[in-house]
Amino acid sequence: MKIFWFIPTHGDSRYLGTSKGSRVVDYAYMKQIAIAADHLGYEGVLLPTGRSCEDPWITAASLIDATQRLKFLVALRPGVTTPALAARMASTFDRLSNGRVLLNLVTGGDANELKGDGLYEDHASRYQTANEYVKIWREILTRSHQNEEFTFHGEKLSVDNARLLYPPVQKPYPPLWFGGSSEPAIELATDQVDTYLTWGEPPAAVKEKLDIVKQKAQAKGRTLNYGIRLHVIVRETNEEAWQAAEDLIKYVDDETILFAQQKFSKMDSVGQQRMAKLHNGSRDNLEVSPNLWAGVGLVRGGAGTALVGDPQTVATRIQEYADLGISTFIFSGYPHLEEAIRFAELVFPLLPLETQQKIQQYQGPRGEIVANHSQPQGST
Numbered sequence: 363m364k365i366f367w368f369i370p371t372h373g374d375s376r377y378l379g380t381s382k383g384s385r386v387v388d389y390a391y392m393k394q395i396a397i398a399a400d401h402l403g404y405e406g407v408l409l410p411t412g413r414s415c416e417d418p419w420i421t422a423a424s425l426i427d428a429t430q431r432l433k434f435l436v437a438l439r440p441g442v443t444t445p446a447l448a449a450r451m452a453s454t455f456d457r458l459s460n461g462r463v464l465l466n467l468v469t470g471g472d473a474n475e476l477k478g479d480g481l482y483e484d485h486a487s488r489y490q491t492a493n494e495y496v497k498i499w500r501e502i503l504t505r506s507h508q509n510e511e512f513t514f515h516g517e518k519l520s521v522d523n524a525r526l527l528y529p530p531v532q533k534p535y536p537p538l539w540f541g542g543s544s545e546p547a548i549e550l551a552t553d554q555v556d557t558y559l560t561w562g563e564p565p566a567a568v569k570e571k572l573d574i575v576k577q578k579a580q581a582k583g584r585t586l587n588y589g590i591r592l593h594v595i596v597r598e599t600n601e602e603a604w605q606a607a608e609d610l611i612k613y614v615d616d617e618t619i620l621f622a623q624q625k626f627s628k629m630d631s632v633g634q635q636r637m638a639k640l641h642n643g644s645r646d647n648l649e650v651s652p653n654l655w656a657g658v659g660l661v662r663g664g665a666g667t668a669l670v671g672d673p674q675t676v677a678t679r680i681q682e683y684a685d686l687g688i689s690t691f692i693f694s695g696y697p698h699l700e701e702a703i704r705f706a707e708l709v710f711p712l713l714p715l716e717t718q719q720k721i722q723q724y725q726g727p728r729g730e731i732v733a734n735h736s737q738p739q740g741s742t
Contacts, residue, residue, distance in 0.1 A: 363684060363714050364405040366435065367396055367702050369425075371409055371416040376697055379614030379622075380702060381663040385697065387416075387426065395699050396425045399432055402706040404717030405716070408665075409590075411468050413475055426459045432571065435464040435539060435692075440488070440495035441481045446524050448495075448518050451504040453530040454583040461531035467496060467540040467555060469547075472629045482654075489546035491518040496538065496554045503535035539589065543571065549639040552578040557690065561633055562592035563640070564651035567583035569686050576687070589690035590683055593658050593668035594701070596676045596708050600721045610696060611657050619643055623659045627687050629663075637666045653679050668695075677712035 369392055376383030385391065389567050399407055409418035422434040436455075439450055455463040469492045470476045476483070483491060494516040501512045506526035513610055540551050541559030551558045560568055571662050572588060579586050595610070597603040623643040626634055639647055641656040648657045650667070653675055659666020669676050680691060695701025729738040 363680075364519065364716060365658075365710070365737050366406045366408055366433075366690065366692040367395070367399045368431060368692065369407050369409045369421065370698045371418065371421055371581075371693070372412075374415040374697050376518075377609070377613045378658065379618045382613050383697075389407055391699070392421060393425060393428050393679060395702060396432060396470070398699060399484065400429040402557050402703065402727060403710065403715070404460075404702070405433055405690070406464065406707070408435045408466065409437070411437035411439060412470075413478060418456070419631075422463075423455060423458070426455075426462070427496045429462075429552065431462075432460045433464055434459070435466050438465045438496075438499070438538070439468055439470070439494040441476075441483070442479055445498035445519065446502060446521055446526075447652045449499050449506075449524075450528075452499075453503060453506065453519050453526055453528055453534050455537050456530035457528060461536075463536045465536055465538050466559075469536060469542070472631075474628070485544070486546060487518075489544075489550055492554065493550055494519040496550070498524070500535055500538070500554065501672055503530055506530070507533060532597075541591070543636055547632070548575055548578060551586070552582055552584060556713045557587040558592060559589045559692075561637055561665045562590055562654065562669075563636060564654055565682050565686065566651075567636075568683065568688075572688075574685055587690065588686075588688045589692060590688050591665040591692045592694075594667065594693045594695050594705055594709075595655070595668050595670045596673055596695075596705055598672060598708070600670075600672045600675060603672060603675075607631050607655050607668065607670050608656060614661055619660045621692045622663075624673060626663055627711075634663060637664070640667065641703055665694075667681060673708040673712055680709075680713065 368389055374385055374387050379464045396407060404738060408729060409422055411418050418436045422436045450632050452463060452465060470489045498514055498519060498521055502524050504527035505528060506514050511523045511525045514520060539557040539559055540555040542551060550555050560571055595603050595607050597606055626638055640650045641659055648658045653669055653671045655668045655670045656666055658668050669679050693705060732738055
């Protein structure tokens with residue numbers, strides 16, 4: 363099991379949908395989160411993309427030297443850059459970070475936002491472009507290890523004698539991740555990506571989706587890894603956790619929720635539509651599955667659910683998803699710095715994590731020395 367955290371380049375706050383408790387997300391703050399995640403033993407961090415965010419590539423690159431082991435899951439955006447340029451960017455990042463870049467394929471789901479980036483394709487056309495884009499990107503990186511050129515002429519994209527002179531550290535290319543719920547998205551995932559991501563729907567819905575992906579991948583002779591994107595609200599007791607969930611949305615008003623839901627309804631993202639159906643814009647019945655709370659999605663696009671509970675409850679729910687075949691969990695919490703620390707301290711010891719080996723490499727005293735004399739009981 364691998365646990366990732368989140369760098370909130372689109373803003374951070376103690377409360378959703380309001381300026382109360384908000385904070386400036388500048389370089390110093392993002393660096394604090396990255397260093398904390400690296401020190402605590404998180405496998406990596408996801409950086410979001412889109413016009414509401416700081417650029418993920420520049421942000422992630424600025425954090426390479428501040429971290430030692432942390433991996434960076436950054437966006438690969440068909441149409442925003444050419445596949446050959448994206449291949450050079452990925453290889454350079456991989457070389458400079460010594461193999462710590464991962465790529466998250468993002469096709470986009472908001473037509474108005476895409477037009478602002480100069481992209482005027484509908485849903486089906488975007489996936490056709492993405493398929494050719496990824497093929498070119500993968501082949502350029504793969505062939506760079508043998509210093510080979512690559513020529514491709516498709517319906518959307520073409521390259522002639524493309525060559526990458528500085529190959530990536532990771533072979534044959536930095537791993538490619540992707541999340542999408544539509545039929546074209548699943549076809550793309552089972553054709554070309556390494557890890558398939560889903561947002562945090564109830565386990566039964568996740569199982570249904572993953573079964574489809576697994577069957578399609580198997581029919582194509584491929585095996586994928588699986589990940590899930592969730593928020594988390596963990597406290598020492600279940601009562602405290604649920605109160606924290608209520609506090610997170612206590613200042614958001616109905617007008618803000620309505621505005622957000624109207625914006626989301628205009629997107630052609632099937633995944634976003636599935637998220638919205640979990641709550642239908644209503645504060646009622648937000649616990650859509652045991653300890654799975656949809657309150658975040660009232661005002662936030664994309665991942666809109668959170669696991670809520672005490673440490674053992676949250677660990678149990680995580681294991682339920684793991685039992686479906688999910689090996690990577692990408693979490694976030696508000697505010698992101700404090701919650702990264704809280705989650706690691708409370709839940710990491712209850713999970714079968716590779717990161718525990720990293721944490722245990724440090725064998726010094728744990729906790730404050732008692733009476734200037736002894737380590738606290740339970741210290742290692």
